Amino acid sequence: xxxxxxxxxxxxxxxxxxxxxxxxxxxSNIRFVVVSAPGKRNDSDIKITDLLIALHxxxxxxxxxTSIENQIIDxxxxxxxxxxxxxxxxxxxxxxLHDLLQTITNSDRLLDALKSCGEDxxxxxxxxxxxxxxxxxxxxxxxxxGIFVTDEPGxxxxxxxxxxKIATHKDSEKVLVIPGFFGVSKQRNIVTFSRGGSDITGxxxxxxxxxxxxxxxxDQSHIYSAHPGIVKNPHAINEITYRExxxxxxxxxxxxxxxxxxxxxxxxxPIQIKNTNAPEIxxxxxxxxxxxxxxxxxxxxSGDEGFISVTIxxxxxxxxxxxxxxxxxxxxxxxxxxxxxxxxxxxxxxVMRANQFEHNNKLEELLEDIEQQFEPEWIHVEKDLxxxxxxxxxxxxxxxxxxxxxxxxxxxxxxxxxxxQGASEISMFFAIPSKDLKKALNNxxxxxxxx
Amino acid sequence: xxxxxxxxxxxxxxxxxxxxxxxxxxxSNIRFVVVSAPGKRNDSDIKITDLLIALHxxxxxxxxxTSIENQIIDxxxxxxxxxxxxxxxxxxxxxxLHDLLQTITNSDRLLDALKSCGEDxxxxxxxxxxxxxxxxxxxxxxxxxGIFVTDEPGxxxxxxxxxxKIATHKDSEKVLVIPGFFGVSKQRNIVTFSRGGSDITGxxxxxxxxxxxxxxxxDQSHIYSAHPGIVKNPHAINEITYRExxxxxxxxxxxxxxxxxxxxxxxxxPIQIKNTNAPEIxxxxxxxxxxxxxxxxxxxxSGDEGFISVTIxxxxxxxxxxxxxxxxxxxxxxxxxxxxxxxxxxxxxxVMRANQFEHNNKLEELLEDIEQQFEPEWIHVEKDLxxxxxxxxxxxxxxxxxxxxxxxxxxxxxxxxxxxQGASEISMFFAIPSKDLKKALNNxxxxxxxx
Numbered sequence: 001x002x003x004x005x006x007x008x009x010x011x012x013x014x015x016x017x018x019x020x021x022x023x024x025x026x027x028s029n030i031r032f033v034v035v036s037a038p039g040k041r042n043d044s045d046i047k048i049t050d051l052l053i054a055l056h057x058x059x060x061x062x063x064x065x066t067s068i069e070n071q072i073i074d075x076x077x078x079x080x081x082x083x084x085x086x087x088x089x090x091x092x093x094x095x096x097l098h099d100l101l102q103t104i105t106n107s108d109r110l111l112d113a114l115k116s117c118g119e120d121x122x123x124x125x126x127x128x129x130x131x132x133x134x135x136x137x138x139x140x141x142x143x144x145x146g147i148f149v150t151d152e153p154g155x156x157x158x159x160x161x162x163x164x165k166i167a168t169h170k171d172s173e174k175v176l177v178i179p180g181f182f183g184v185s186k187q188r189n190i191v192t193f194s195r196g197g198s199d200i201t202g203x204x205x206x207x208x209x210x211x212x213x214x215x216x217x218x219d220q221s222h223i224y225s226a227h228p229g230i231v232k233n234p235h236a237i238n239e240i241t242y243r244e245x246x247x248x249x250x251x252x253x254x255x256x257x258x259x260x261x262x263x264x265x266x267x268x269x270p271i272q273i274k275n276t277n278a279p280e281i282x283x284x285x286x287x288x289x290x291x292x293x294x295x296x297x298x299x300x301x302s303g304d305e306g307f308i309s310v311t312i313x314x315x316x317x318x319x320x321x322x323x324x325x326x327x328x329x330x331x332x333x334x335x336x337x338x339x340x341x342x343x344x345x346x347x348x349x350x351v352m353r354a355n356q357f358e359h360n361n362k363l364e365e366l367l368e369d370i371e372q373q374f375e376p377e378w379i380h381v382e383k384d385l386x387x388x389x390x391x392x393x394x395x396x397x398x399x400x401x402x403x404x405x406x407x408x409x410x411x412x413x414x415x416x417x418x419x420x421q422g423a424s425e426i427s428m429f430f431a432i433p434s435k436d437l438k439k440a441l442n443n444x445x446x447x448x449x450x451x
Numbered sequence: 452x453x454x455x456x457x458x459x460x461x462x463x464x465x466x467x468x469x470x471x472x473x474x475x476x477x478x479s480n481i482r483f484v485v486v487s488a489p490g491k492r493n494d495s496d497i498k499i500t501d502l503l504i505a506l507h508x509x510x511x512x513x514x515x516x517t518s519i520e521n522q523i524i525d526x527x528x529x530x531x532x533x534x535x536x537x538x539x540x541x542x543x544x545x546x547x548l549h550d551l552l553q554t555i556t557n558s559d560r561l562l563d564a565l566k567s568c569g570e571d572x573x574x575x576x577x578x579x580x581x582x583x584x585x586x587x588x589x590x591x592x593x594x595x596x597g598i599f600v601t602d603e604p605g606x607x608x609x610x611x612x613x614x615x616k617i618a619t620h621k622d623s624e625k626v627l628v629i630p631g632f633f634g635v636s637k638q639r640n641i642v643t644f645s646r647g648g649s650d651i652t653g654x655x656x657x658x659x660x661x662x663x664x665x666x667x668x669x670d671q672s673h674i675y676s677a678h679p680g681i682v683k684n685p686h687a688i689n690e691i692t693y694r695e696x697x698x699x700x701x702x703x704x705x706x707x708x709x710x711x712x713x714x715x716x717x718x719x720x721p722i723q724i725k726n727t728n729a730p731e732i733x734x735x736x737x738x739x740x741x742x743x744x745x746x747x748x749x750x751x752x753s754g755d756e757g758f759i760s761v762t763i764x765x766x767x768x769x770x771x772x773x774x775x776x777x778x779x780x781x782x783x784x785x786x787x788x789x790x791x792x793x794x795x796x797x798x799x800x801x802v803m804r805a806n807q808f809e810h811n812n813k814l815e816e817l818l819e820d821i822e823q824q825f826e827p828e829w830i831h832v833e834k835d836l837x838x839x840x841x842x843x844x845x846x847x848x849x850x851x852x853x854x855x856x857x858x859x860x861x862x863x864x865x866x867x868x869x870x871x872q873g874a875s876e877i878s879m880f881f882a883i884p885s886k887d888l889k890k891a892l893n894n895x896x897x898x899x900x901x902x
Contacts, residue, residue: 342873
């Protein structure tokens with residue numbers, strides 16, 4: 001039994017929804033369908049969710065909301081007309097929006113409630129369409145499904161007891177259509193998830209009903225071994241582990257949010273990446289353990305810009321007990337998340353994302369504190385660093401993985417600012433100047449996959 | 452102007468002392484001579500310092516000390532006779548030993564006082580011999596020189612005001628002969644240095660009198676680019692920086708103790724390694740900045756066994772703010788010094804010296820605490836690790852340094868357990884299985900220096 005989640009681009013128009021219906025019709029194992037709000041139909045289009053946020057903004061500052069409301073309702077109206085279903089339902093959507101705007105006075109609560117409409121209306125429309133074409137389906141709100149969450153607006157966390165409630169829907173004879181992106185709190189407020197949106201709902205449902213697999217439909221069939229925008233024609237990955245994906249995601253791959261992966265990882269339910277526009281392609285499977293680890297020790301290479309390093313040096317630093325912990329405490333006091341901590345004997349580098357220093361004098365204040373507490377001989381900041389990750393579960397048992405990487409850097413005349421490989425050996429990180437990122441990724445890809 | 456320090460093997464017998472006298476005679480720039488106690492004359496010999504410690508032990512437990520006392524006195528007597536100087540001085544040494552044993556009741560104080568005699572007697576003998584052969588010299592006790600230290604037995608720390616006092620001897624017309632290894636406290640106790648012995652005294656005097664260079668005479672002419680016991684005929688180093696030496700010393704090179712280097716590093720006085728038995732050889736110079744950094748980016752490779760790593764893994768570990776600091780706190784609570792901390796996304800390894808776990812259940816207790824405080828999915832301990840250091844001030848600006856290393860490991864089929872290179876890039880560390888250490892060092896040496 002499967003849970004299928006469809007992303008915004010898969011549900012952006014009537015023609016896309018027809019594709020989705022065909023997918024469900026052709027696979028009787030799909031018993032639960034989690035839907036997003038209608039996404040962009042083309043590059044200049046606006047997502048329904050963004051329109052709903054704009055509606056909230058205009059309402060808050062007292063500007064007329066009629067025009068935006070009309071845009072939202074027109075979009076659903078057009079889908080309903082093209083799908084040839086009763087447009088009475090769209091009138092109800094309009095009434096519901098009005099109702100929310102008039103009854104909810106707390107601005108944060110209103111924003112959550114409005115945002116949830118994108119998915120909620122879509123689920124109702126789609127359920128109606130399924131029934132019209134003879135696919136027995138039923139719309140289920142998150143409340144009806146039992147998705148109970150914490151009460152902080154925009155930051156819903158699932159309450160564990162939800163799984164038992166969701167499980168009661170396990171043997172539904174109808175296909176259940178569920179809006180993604182939000183749950184309901186014990187105080188009966190609608191609360192949206194902070195990140196990962198509908199992916200989280202899909203994962204929660206899949207876990208709750210103990211699905212064999214969670215199919216995640218977008219407009220991509222695969223995860224690739226390198227970023228297709230940087231490396232020309234990288235090969236598609238058939239199977240990747242959760243941990244490999246997470247290490248790759250760290251530096252550039254952005255298909256899933258962690259929140260969406262955790263519920264499934266814990267109970268070892270695999271995720272199948274599927275393409276709504278080409279459902280015949282098997283796609284990439286995300287699993288807990290993968291086969292062919294020996295044949296493909298490295299699964300992918302990725303890289304991201306926007307890192308910065310701070311290095312301090314002091315003669316005999318290494319002899320002070322606890323200096324690393326004390327240094328990290330300073331970063332923590334300044335609310336800076338640290339990524340890597342390569343150490344020498346009398347020096348230590350701290351590598352982190354540079355966007356944490358965007359505001360005010362955060363970097364200067366941090367450096368001042370380090371200066372005062374450590375009195376280093378030398379403190380050096382290096383900006384514009386990129387981090388490259390080489391990832392694969394089979395790296396540990398394969399000799400020469402590091403050598404292929406360092407050869408790629410040396411051959412392309414790239415200076416290595418940091419190397420970090422730990423004992424778990426599922427990944428290896430290199431810091432290089434940002435300007436060399438493209439060249440480095442291309443050469444690495446060649447060394448691992450083409451030679 | 453130079454300060455010269457002579458080690459135990461350089462002063463173990465009359466014939467060695469004659470060599471030392473010739474060195475002083477041939478270099479009128481040497482104005483201060485710091486001496487060790489007589490060392491071993493051959494492999495089965497016993498150092499005077501060890502005899503003095505045994506004297507203390509026997510005295511403490513109430514066993515007759517006559518035999519050991521005689522051995523000590525006989526040794527000085529033999530030197531005096533062979534140097535043809537008045538043996539009356541040796542009688543004074545014997546009286547002084549007796550006096551100490553009878554007057555000092557505190558055992559730790561007595562030990563320090565007895566140990567200091569090794570250097571002190573030798574300095575007196577040598578000074579007398581210098582004068583006999585027409586080399587105008589004067590014995591100066593640490594107290595007379597102004598070497599004032601803290602009062603904890605066996606753990607003397609120099610008091611900074613000493614330098615000004617030492618400086619008053621700067622223009623002495625005679626060559627001053629000073630015993631190494633100890634100073635005097637404000638309470639007028641003799642206190643020995645904890646480590647580094649006479650090297651520290653030499654460094655302190657060199658700094659106090661603002662020497663141009665500190666010559667350190669032992670039975671070696673050079674520091675080598677790899678351990679001669681492991682790599683066959685490694686090349687001698689002409690110039691090495693303080694920091695390079697410290698990074699190399701970390702994993703196997705053991706010529707100097709840090710305490711002995713610090714006073715000189717701070718004021719940029721270079722150290723010249725010299726061989727008493729071959730003073731015509733220039734030897735290795737230790738400097739703050741060296742030339743030829745571009746020509747020889749790597750100065751040496753070294754390695755040491757006896758490391759252990761603890762790796763913990765938990766999905767989403769990376770998202771917890773401050774987890775590294777919290778983990779290091781546990782190690783600190785267990786009094787464990789940590790050497791390297793390679794990090795992945797959801798795993799972190801801690802590498803440290805294994806000898807810290809020799810007693811009781813220290814490792815088990817540490818792991819239990821980690822288990823409780825982190826609830827990792829997976830905790831892995833790897834024993835029998837060796838750490839290899841590749842060191843050189845020029846590494847930062849040279850492409851391909853890492854590649855030569857990883858090539859050496861890959862070619863010798865060695866699995867890399869950890870790689871650590873930070874932004875200061877004066878060193879690069881690799882953890883490998885201990886069994887592969889010899890092979891790795893030999894291949895690395897070849898890759899850096901022979902190809």
